[in-house]
Amino acid sequence: MRMAIAAVLLLALSACGEREPSRAPAPAQAPATPVSPAVTPAQGPTPTPSNVTPAGVMPAPGAIGYAGFGPAPFGATEEQVRMAWGRELTGPKPDTAGGCHYLMPEPRTQRGYRIGFMFENERFVRIDVDADDIEAPGGGRVGMTTQDIQRLYAGHVQMQNHKYVEGGHYLRIPNPGGGSGVVLFETDAEGRVTAWRIGEPPQVDYVEGCS
Numbered sequence: 001m002r003m004a005i006a007a008v009l010l011l012a013l014s015a016c017g018e019r020e021p022s023r024a025p026a027p028a029q030a031p032a033t034p035v036s037p038a039v040t041p042a043q044g045p046t047p048t049p050s051n052v053t054p055a056g057v058m059p060a061p062g063a064i065g066y067a068g069f070g071p072a073p074f075g076a077t078e079e080q081v082r083m084a085w086g087r088e089l090t091g092p093k094p095d096t097a098g099g100c101h102y103l104m105p106e107p108r109t110q111r112g113y114r115i116g117f118m119f120e121n122e123r124f125v126r127i128d129v130d131a132d133d134i135e136a137p138g139g140g141r142v143g144m145t146t147q148d149i150q151r152l153y154a155g156h157v158q159m160q161n162h163k164y165v166e167g168g169h170y171l172r173i174p175n176p177g178g179g180s181g182v183v184l185f186e187t188d189a190e191g192r193v194t195a196w197r198i199g200e201p202p203q204v205d206y207v208e209g210c211s
Helices: 002-018 077-083 146-152
Strands: 101-105 113-118 123-129 159-160 169-174 182-187 193-199
Touching: 077 101, 077 113, 077 123, 146 169, 146 193
Parallel strands: none
Antiparallel strands: 101 113, 113 123, 123 193, 159 169, 169 182, 182 193
16 A cells, blocks of 8 residues: 555656746836837928029019019119029120110020010110910910900000011000000911010010110
């Protein structure tokens, strides 16, 4: 009997020895600190002068008016016009002091000057345009028909025969709101606008520009 009890005890001790030793629990890890994503400031459009497109060869819509160009009214100095344009303007100096001359942006296109600023007696007096993507006050553009101009400026169009183009016309529109400004569209024989200008009399009516 005693031998049986001893055998049972021996088996129990053997079983205990085969148990896996206990392990201390791993130390708790501190929660990872969240990493904030890099914040990029909102990127808006690069500021440009209010009356100039980034390309520097086109005025913004509404910059050309019966009173002048942006903050440079008719009667302004060359420096005021340069500042209003905000880019390079070049042109030959007049032969005589106070003579008529133009300032124009660079580079010019194969078609021509696109836009030019006329000065006489050291005063800004007129803007000439030959580009179809520059709009006159009231909505007129190069490429429009005589009927388009008459519709846009209904009741204000003064039609005159073109001096050099047979069948062409000058469509002259004084400022409908009053004031001295005048916009004048030139048309070809088919009645389509080929160029326009805006400024003060008498310079706005110079047919040959400064020639």
